[in-house]
Amino acid sequence: MSLRAWKLNDLDEIVSIEAECFSDPWTRRMLADSFLSDRFVGVLLEEDGNVTAYGGMSITLDEAEIELVAVSEMYRRCGRGTQIMEELLRIAKKRKVKKVFLEVRVSNSPAQILYLKSGFRGLHCRTRYYPDGEDAVVMVKELG
Numbered sequence: 001m002s003l004r005a006w007k008l009n010d011l012d013e014i015v016s017i018e019a020e021c022f023s024d025p026w027t028r029r030m031l032a033d034s035f036l037s038d039r040f041v042g043v044l045l046e047e048d049g050n051v052t053a054y055g056g057m058s059i060t061l062d063e064a065e066i067e068l069v070a071v072s073e074m075y076r077r078c079g080r081g082t083q084i085m086e087e088l089l090r091i092a093k094k095r096k097v098k099k100v101f102l103e104v105r106v107s108n109s110p111a112q113i114l115y116l117k118s119g120f121r122g123l124h125c126r127t128r129y130y131p132d133g134e135d136a137v138v139m140v141k142e143l144g
């Protein structure tokens with residue numbers, strides 16, 4: 001298993017996991033554009049030549065926003081989501097980030113539990129945040 005930064009030729013696999021996981025997935029163009037930004041950090045887990053999990057965040061000065069976390073369906077509940085979160089938080093800390101934010105659908109209990117276990121706490125709710133009208137919970141973690 002290797003935990004490493006995204007490369008351009010990982011995009012096909014990431015696009016396909018995005019489609020499997022989300023009703024409003026990041027498009028290939030959005031994912032490809034992330035390579036144009038110095039602020040974006042993308043990490044993934046590769047196992048036997050396949051991408052099984054990934055995460056992405058944007059860092060602006062001393063704040064970061066985790067924008068993507070996903071684990072391919074058949075690989076869930078084995079700690080991969082936790083590993084991705086730990087890696088993003090490690091990188092954020094190294095870059096002297098003080099606060100990390102994220103948004104999660106109110107209905108997405110698996111992700112909310114993962115984030116709570118990763119040290120995030122709920123901050124407030126954003127009404128009708130998602131394109132289908134679902135609310136988001138905004139969560140934050142302060143880094144020491």
Ligand SMILES: CC(C)(COP(=O)(O)OP(=O)(O)OC[C@H]1O[C@@H](n2cnc3c(N)ncnc32)[C@H](O)[C@@H]1OP(=O)(O)O)[C@@H](O)C(=O)NCCC(=O)NCCS
Nearest residue numbers: 021069070071076077078079080081082104110111113114
């Ligand atoms: C959310 C997600 C990333 C979790 O990935 P994962 O690899 O299964 O997470 P982990 O195995 O590290 O789980 C860590 C803890 O989170 C909780 N958890 C994860 N999935 C859960 C589920 N389906 N039901 C209840 N608790 C869950 C558990 O407490 C788990 O610890 P445990 O297995 O020791 O009980 C994965 O379910 C996923 O990709 N979902 C679809 C995409 C998504 O919703 N991404 C988040 C968008 S904000």
